Amino acid sequence: MLIFIEPESEKPIYQQIRDQIVEGIARGELLPGTGLPSIRQLAADFGINLHTVNKAYELLEREGFLQVRRKTGAVVQPRGRLAEDWEARLRTLLAEALAQGLPAEEILMRCQRVLATLTEREQPDR
Amino acid sequence: MLIFIEPESEKPIYQQIRDQIVEGIARGELLPGTGLPSIRQLAADFGINLHTVNKAYELLEREGFLQVRRKTGAVVQPRGRLAEDWEARLRTLLAEALAQGLPAEEILMRCQRVLATLTEREQPDR
DNA sequence: CTTTTTGTTATAGCTATTATATAACAAATG
DNA sequence: CATTTGTTATATAATAGCTATAACAAAAAG
Numbered sequence: 001m002l003i004f005i006e007p008e009s010e011k012p013i014y015q016q017i018r019d020q021i022v023e024g025i026a027r028g029e030l031l032p033g034t035g036l037p038s039i040r041q042l043a044a045d046f047g048i049n050l051h052t053v054n055k056a057y058e059l060l061e062r063e064g065f066l067q068v069r070r071k072t073g074a075v076v077q078p079r080g081r082l083a084e085d086w087e088a089r090l091r092t093l094l095a096e097a098l099a100q101g102l103p104a105e106e107i108l109m110r111c112q113r114v115l116a117t118l119t120e121r122e123q124p125d126r
Numbered sequence: 127m128l129i130f131i132e133p134e135s136e137k138p139i140y141q142q143i144r145d146q147i148v149e150g151i152a153r154g155e156l157l158p159g160t161g162l163p164s165i166r167q168l169a170a171d172f173g174i175n176l177h178t179v180n181k182a183y184e185l186l187e188r189e190g191f192l193q194v195r196r197k198t199g200a201v202v203q204p205r206g207r208l209a210e211d212w213e214a215r216l217r218t219l220l221a222e223a224l225a226q227g228l229p230a231e232e233i234l235m236r237c238q239r240v241l242a243t244l245t246e247r248e249q250p251d252r
Numbered sequence: 253c254t255t256t257t258t259g260t261t262a263t264a265g266c267t268a269t270t271a272t273a274t275a276a277c278a279a280a281t282g
Numbered sequence: 283c284a285t286t287t288g289t290t291a292t293a294t295a296a297t298a299g300c301t302a303t304a305a306c307a308a309a310a311a312g
Contacts, residue, residue: 012298012299012300013299013300014299014300019218019221022218022221022222022225023217023218023221023225025221025224025225026220026221026222026224026225027221038257038258038259039258039259040257040258040259041258048300048301049300049301049302050301050302051299051300051301051302052299052300052301054259054260055299055300057259064226065225065226068259069258069259069309070257070258070259070260070307070308070309070310072258072309072310073258073259079226079227080226080227081226082222082223082226082228083222086219086222086223087236087240089219090219090236090237090240091149091240091243091244092145092148092149093212093215093216094152094237094240094241094244095145095148095149095151095152095153095244096148096152096208096209096212097208097212098151098152098241098244098245099148099149099151099152099191100190100191100205100206100207100208101205101206102208104241104242104244104245107237107241108234108237108238108241110213110216111216111220111233111234111237112234114213114216114217114220115220115224115230115233115234116230117217118217118220118221118224118230119224119230138269138270138271139270139271140270140271164286164287164288165287165288166286166287166288174271174272175271175272175273176272176273177271177272177273178270178271178272180288180289181270181271183288194288195280195287195288196278196279196280196281196286196287196288196289197279197280197281197286197287197288198280198281198287199287199288253312254311254312255310255311255312256309256310256311256312257308257309257310257311258307258308258310259306259307259308259309260305260306260307260308261304261305261306261307262303262304262305262306263302263303263304263305264301264302264303265300265301265302266299266300266301266302267298267299267300267301268297268298268299268300269296269297269298269299270295270296270297270298271294271295271296271297272293272294272295272296273292273293273294273295274291274292274293275290275291275292276289276290276291276292277288277289277290277291278287278288278289278290279286279287279288279289280285280286280287280288281284281285281286281287282283282284282285282286
């Protein structure tokens with residue numbers, strides 16, 4: 001799985017890494033048990049500091065996506081719990097679209113379409 | 127429309143104000159043309175600084191939700207454009223739920239339910 | 253056991269963000 | 283004209299994001 005960093009983005013680098021790994025898990029490219037590159041390895045690849053990658057891994061561990069161990073590196077977790085504020089964030093995002101005049105049906109179709117792009121040609125665990 | 131501020135929240139105060147006004151517009155409680163309290167008035171009500179409210183209004187104006195005029199105060203805009211990164215933010219949010227094991231159908235139902243709570247008993251403009 | 257790699261922890265410095273506090277200016281209302 | 287309002291300008295303080303070193307401890311490899 002490839003990760004792209006945009007240093008000029010307004011989104012913090014550690015957040016970019018976090019989001020792309022989450023999406024990788026969602027797409028099924030990163031299955032439970034999959035090992036991720038070491039902190040120093042990733043930092044070297046991107047030409048960024050060790051602590052920036054560490055912060056991303058730390059966050060992913062707190063959120064239940066990864067388990068970080070010594071020497072083994074980060075390993076994708078079988079499952080976790082949805083963040084408590086997830087629905088609140090969804091609410092704010094959907095409200096934004098409604099407030100700009102998008103019909104609820106149109107918004108729902110967009111959700112459906114995005115979900116489809118995330119779940120297509122992916123092997124669900126059996 | 128009532129606005130609640132949580133000073134201890136990790137979400138910035140100006141962002142809390144922004145989000146709640148957006149939701150007010152989405153729910154139809156704030157119709158186009160509706161006047162909002164003045165910057166100084168809101169700041170006094172919340173016991174916060176003038177500039178914090180100003181930042182929220184400034185953001186809402188940039189996003190096309192409000193038009194801010196002298197003396198008249200802020201007025202809800204008829205319509206705007208959806209932010210370019212809206213779909214990207216939706217994607218990240220939905221990926222988070224998928225990665226935690228929620229089935230796509232369940233996620234879509236949650237979207238539908240949230241949309242329903244935002245659009246219920248609201249007078250669409252005619 | 254020794255060496256290497258790795259996660260962890262601890263500082264430190266720098267920039268940007270968030271929030272506050274005053275102050276002053278300009279435009280619109282009454 | 284006087285008041286209210288948005289706007290602009292500084293200044294200060296706390297926090298967040300990122301970088302830079304350095305050192306320590308645990309696990310794997312030789």
